[in-house]
Amino acid sequence: MKACSNLAVLRTFANLGGGVDIVSGGELFRALRAGVAPSKIVYSGVGKKPLEMDYALKADILMFNVESEEELQLLNQRALALGKKARIALRVNPDVDPLTHPYISTGLKSNKFGIQIERAREIYLQAKQLPGLDSVGLDCHIGSQLTELAPFLEAVSILRKLLGNLRKDGVDIKYLDIGGGLGIPYDQETPPAPGDYGAAVLDLVENMDITLIMEPGRVLVGNAGVMVTQVLYNKHGPEKSFVIVDAAMNDLIRPSLYRAYHSIIKVKKGNEQSSRIVADIVGPICESSDFLARGREIDEPAPGELLAVMSAGAYGFSMSSNYNSRPRCAEVLVDGSNYYLIRQRETYEDLIRGETIPGHILEGK
Ligand SMILES: Cc1ncc(COP(=O)(O)O)c(C=O)c1O
Structure with missing residues (x-):
């Protein structure tokens, strides 16, 4: 869900x-509106609020991936108050280095996510005593944009061992959720093919008598999305050249946030030739961190021409904002030679929806 949350997708x-896999009440709302079966929804995240728990309990989702002992206690209380039983997994932190950008690594001891694996058995035993809970799963998610198989396999092996011990403790684990994280090529990366990843995981979980859950995001949608932006100006400074485009960090924050690389290609009709330039490709936002690429060699674009920012399908629109009061862009689903508008371009009215000026301020009192 968090990689791309458009209803049509x-x-x-x-x-x-x-x-x-959801991490908020809003994501649950989207999932249900899109027609996803509640029995196929799992709820992760370190900060589930009581109202969000109630919403998910009433919707009867498959399971809550619990990330702390306090959350466990609160979920038990909410379930009892509603006369329900919450199916849970503990999200354990296997302390495996995913060898990815520190902002998207989540399974290390120093990360805010998950429960320390050494304490997992004890906490499952606590959960057993709580009448509002039913421990049915074991979960982890070690990070995003992983380009090696080894960290995944290490994490699954660690979980496999823990699952054996839990069963000895009388905890009946039915679901093994190994999270998402498989990387994609943005530049020169050569991540494992999904089929190879699947085969390697299956090898490890064979004979475990579990239902395997995976939470892939980026690999499903990342390379499928392109952000198209129009060139506004070319500006040649004393030290650098800039191509100023009409998309910005509010539309695609990955370059600013993670220094992420996105290939950027001039949209051309036929075989037209252009001279090459090296430039920063930047948006209109009033921040120096507003860039889509730095020092990038591209075909020199003229104002009005279009650039395609590639592999923008994951953590693109879903991380977008209205910063600088910029209406968010339209989303278009392309299927062969057909295309469908699946989200309207926002309007200025959309920007102020829900805002009010209290009467005395309006009257200047
Ligand atoms: C709990 C959880 N599951 C799955 C994912 C999806 O990760 P990815 O898009 O790298 O597959 C994330 C991403 O942050 C996550 O936090």
Whole structure:
């Protein structure tokens, strides 16, 4: 869900039998609106609020991936108050280095996510005593944009061992959720093919008598999305050249946030030739960190021409904002030679929806 949360995309995956991993009440709302079966929804995240728990309990989702002892206690209380039983997994932190950008590594001891694996058995035993909970799963998610198999396999092996011990403790684990994280090529990366990843995981979980859950995000949608932006100006400074475009960090924050690389290609008709330039490709936002690429060699674009920012399908629109009061862009689903507007371009009215000026301020009192 968090990689790309448009209803049409969610529904496409739901039609194929997919479920979703959510981290908020808003994401649950989207999942249900898109027609995802509650029995295929798992709920992760370190900060679930009581109202969000209630919403998910009433919707009867498959399971809550619990990330702390306090959350466990609160979920038990909420379930009892509603006369429900919450199916849970503990999200354990296997302390495996995913060898990725520190902002998207999540399974290290120093990360805020998950429960320390050494304490997992004890906490499952606590959960057993709580009448509002039913421990049915074991979960981890070690990070995003992983380009090696080894960290995944190390994490699954660690979970496998823990699962054996939990069963000895009488905790009946039915679901093993190994999170997402498989990387994609943005530049020169050569991540494992999904099929190889699947085969290697299956090798490890064979004979475990579990239902395997995976939470891939980026690998499903990342390379499928392109952000198209129009060139506004070319500006040649004393030290650098800039191509100023009409998309910005509010539309695609990955370069600013993670120094992420996105290939950027001039949209051309036919075989036209252009001279090459090296420039920073920047947006209109009033921040020096507002860039889509730095020091990038591209075909020199003229104002009005279009650039395609590639592999923008994951953590693109879903991380977008209205900073600088910029209406967010339209989303278009392309299927062969057909295309569909799946989110309207925002208007100025959308920007102020829900805002009010108290009467005395309006009157200047
Ligand atoms: C709990 C959880 N599951 C799955 C994912 C999806 O990760 P990815 O898009 O790298 O597959 C994330 C991403 O942050 C996550 O936090």
